[in-house]
Amino acid sequence: MTDEKSGRRRRLRGGGPRAGTIAAFLTPFYLPFLLFYLVPVGYALWQSFRVVRRTGGQFGHAYTTFGGFDQYLQVFRNAEFGGSLGRIALFGIVQVPVMLFVALIMALLLDTPLLRAKGFFRIAAFMPYAVPGVIAAIMWSFLYSPQLSPVVDLLNGIGVSPDFLGPGTVLWSAANISTWCWTGYNMLIMFSALQSIPPELYEAAKIDGASNWAIAWRIKVPIIAPSIILTTVFSIIGTLQLYSEPAVLRQISSNISSTYTPNMLAYAVASGNNYQQAAAISVTIAVITFVLSFGFLKLTAKRAGL
Amino acid sequence: MSTPSSRLRLVGAALTVAASVAALTACSSSDDSSSSAAPASSCAPASGPVTLQYWNTVPGMDQVVALWNQKNPTIKVEIKNVSNDQYGQIGNALKAGTAPELAQVGYDELANLRLQDAFVDASGCADAKAAKDKFVPWTWSQASFGDTGVFAMPQDTGPMALFVRTDIFAKYHIAIPKTWDEYAAAAQKLHAADPKLSITFFxxxxxxxxxxxxxxxxxHMYAYSGDKWQVTVDSTASRQVADYWQKLIAAKEVRTDLANTSPxxxxxxxxxxxATYVGAAWAYGMFRDNLPKQAGKWSIVPMPTWGTNPASGDWGGSTVAFMKGNKHLYESVKFNVWLNSDPEALALENKLGGLYPASLAGLQLPALSQGVPYYNNEKVFDVFADSSKNIDTSFAWGPTQKTVNLALQDAMAKAAAGSGTLGDALKTAQDAALSSMKDQAIPAAAG
Incomplete structure (x- = not known):
């Protein structure tokens, strides 16, 4: 009896410091995760179910009360929200495949033995990613502006007068900035996946008579499919959160409205002090992002062997 | 690595913290509802030295405040420049209960912030009430919400005028327009003479x-009567302005591809x-500093008028507001009145920050009665002083002005791009005003 008791005590004592160690190692992750992730998300969720009421009069005092799904109904009735979703859907359907295709081609080219100065090209392609998104957007806005751009001047010189900031073109000007910023980043992910393919595979393929072309499309691309899917998911998320490029172009083009993308709409609503509606918009964007990215993963899981 | 039970415990702890945070925020929000309408606060002077916080966006304000601190050792003022996201910073501080004693607030944001319960009424201070006669009437009317309290002191204004490239008008033998009709005729002539030339941009x-x-x-966009805000953003008078500019836009006689103050x-x-710029007083330095080569080519004349009515408009300007939680109202009033009506302070603010004073004495500043070299030594400030006197005193801003402005802009951009008209934009803005006020539970009706 006493032996058993002391044995248990010993075990407990032995477990004490270990639990402390675990906690010490986990706290640096869980505490910020809780404070800066779960709590704000929870707060936004809670806000999105509130509505503002007032005690009356011209300058009556405001208070909030439970409003059920009122804010969400308003999100779905808001034509601006639908419009902004449609805009980024169009953006995503065109920009994401184009960008990833270019990234894939660049990664494959870097991976061929034919190319010289690989280190230079790898860094050069990745460089735009090192430029902060807002700076890139400001830089491009100078290239787009008909008053300031040497590109527009040059094109005018040969009789072409493009309008990069027109109502029909400004979306694609923004898409171009995103593509410029992110292609190198996506290329690097695909390229590092290519690097991990054992060279024996290529030797075997060559012995079987496969051309370089066949090796690229029949061996390399299928093997790095998980990376391509990963970059697609990142790009879908990035598209849904589109903000800085259109927000910067808005400074020089009135063809970008204050509600151009869902995030811009949420910001505009919040700046009008309607925090509850802004919260509902944010939660809705989050849910759509979640559904789209997991939906895409699910759809491609089998093919990619994930 | 971690056992299921320790993981559970962590989740448990996380939930406890989350719940307590939720409880905290719940408390603070119910606090909002219980706060009652505050009467004019008392105005007892402090027994010892005090320190006031003053947030603003004015360049060179540190030197103005240094002058005050040197003269008033017992009322020390500390400033913070909030140029970056002014209203975001003020809004956050209000929510956190850490608002400064005084903050710069634009006239068109006063109603919005008052509805956020942002101000204290300083009308309990004799000096505050007595300051009324020191300011241009419309500024006092807006800062006091039609004399229902003293929530802020007017600081600067933006009486409007027409900036004109006299050399271009002379070149094409066109008289400088005095009315909007003449302005439209000049727009047409200039554009016909040179297709690359426009009279202005919209x-x-x-x-x-x-x-x-x-x-x-x-x-007038808003009025208050009975227990409701009357929204009249879309009115006969506003349609007259919108239709006028719509015609110029449709004829492509004004440009729509330039953003104000952009490169x-x-x-x-x-x-x-x-060839012209429909601008405000604070813009006099804008062309001087950005287009030095055009010195001598510019003149400033009164804004074109509607018929023979000499009325002018205002664009911009700010007040210095007494913020919620201010415990040193007496000292705040002393500083605020000095800051915005003392000739020495106003001269510095004009010199360093380019402020055009809201104070009547300020309009007589020596710096504002001299000729300006860039404008051929013309006394351009006389034009702004006259403009200032001709501004409608009963114009009022709405409590959701920012939302209305955004809606108006988005719809005007559509009109400029060829879908819809500026008249439609007024309708959109009117709807946005009503719906945003409904969202904030502010009683409103179309007037």
Whole structure:
């Protein structure tokens, strides 16, 4: 009896410091995760179910009360929200495949033995990613502006007068900035996946008579499919959160409205002090992002062997 | 690595913290509802030295405050520049209960912030009430919400005028327009003479500017009667202004591709593509500093008028507001009155920050009665002083002005791009005003 008791005590004592160690190692992750992730998300969720009421009069005092799904109904009735979703859907359907295709081609080219100065090209392609998104957007806005751009001047010189900031073109000007910023980043992910393919595979393929072309499309691309899917998911998320490029172009083009993308709409609503509606918009964007990215993963899981 | 039970415990702890945070925020929000309408606060002087916080966006304000601190050792003022996201910072501080004693607030944001319960009423202080006669009437009317309290002291204004490239008008033998009709005729002549030349630009993303034009035509956007706000953003008077500019836009006689104060705008002026600028007093230094080569080519004349009515408009300007939680109202009033009506302070603010004073004494500053070399030594400030006197005193801003401005801008941009008209934009803004006020539970009706 006493032996058993002391044995248990010993075990407990032995477990004490270990639990402390675990906690010490986990706290640096869980505490910020809780404070800066779960709590704000929870707060936004809670806000999105509130509505503002007032005690009356011209300058009556405001208070909030439970409003059920009122804010969400308003999100779905808001034509601006639908419009902004449609805009980024169009953006995503065109920009994401184009960008990833270019990234894939660049990664494959870097991976061929034919190319010289690989280190230079790898860094050069990745460089735009090192430029902060807002700076890139400001830089491009100078290239787009008909008053300031040497590109527009040059094109005018040969009789072409493009309008990069027109109502029909400004979306694609923004898409171009995103593509410029992110292609190198996506290329690097695909390229590092290519690097991990054992060279024996290529030797075997060559012995079987496969051309370089066949090796690229029949061996390399299928093997790095998980990376391509990963970059697609990142790009879908990035598209849904589109903000800085259109927000910067808005400074020089009135063809970008204050509600151009869902995030811009949420910001505009919040700046009008309607925090509850802004919260509902944010939660809705989050849910759509979640559904789209997991939906895409699910759809491609089998093919990619994930 | 971690056992299921320790993981559970962590989740448990996380939930406890989350719940307590939720409880905390719940408490603070119910606190909002219980706060009652505050009467004018008492105005007892502090027994010892005090320190006041004053947030603003004015360049060189540190030197003005240094002057005050040197003269008033017992009322020390500390400043913070909030140029970056002014209203975001003020809003956050209000929510956190850490608002400064005094903050710069634009006239068009006063109603919005008052509805956020942002101000204290300083009318309990004799000095505050007595300051009324020191200021241009419309500024006092807005800062006091029609004399229902003293929530802020007017600081600067933006009486509007017409900036004119006299050399371009002389070149094409066109008289400088005095009325909007003459202005439209000149627009047509200039554009016909040189297709690359426009009389001005219409920036659809600048509701503040357009509101100044509405103000000139006494197109009141809001009124308060009974227990409701009356919304009259879309009115006969506002339609007159909108239809006028719509015609110029449709005829392509004004440009719509330039954003106010953007590098492309300066480039267009530099290339002699734009002949006038419908601007405000604070812009007098804008051309001087950005287009030094055009010195002597510019003149400033009164804003074109609607018929023979001499009324002018205002674009911009700010007040210094007494913020919620202010425990040193007596000292705050002393500083605020000095800051905005003392000639020495006003002269410094004008010199360093380019402020055009809201104070009547300020309009007589020596610096404001001299000729300005850039404008051929013309006494351009006399034009702004006259403009200031001709501004409608009963114009009022709405409690959701920012939302209305954004809606107006988005719709004006559509009109400029060829879908819809500026008249439609007024309708959109009117709807946005009503719906945003409904969202904030502010009683409102179309007036």
């Amino acid at each position: 920036d659809p993303n600048n509701a503040e500017w357009f509101n100044g034009l509405l103000w000139q035509n006494s197109a 492309p705008m300066y480039a267009a002026y530099e290339k002699d593509q734009v």
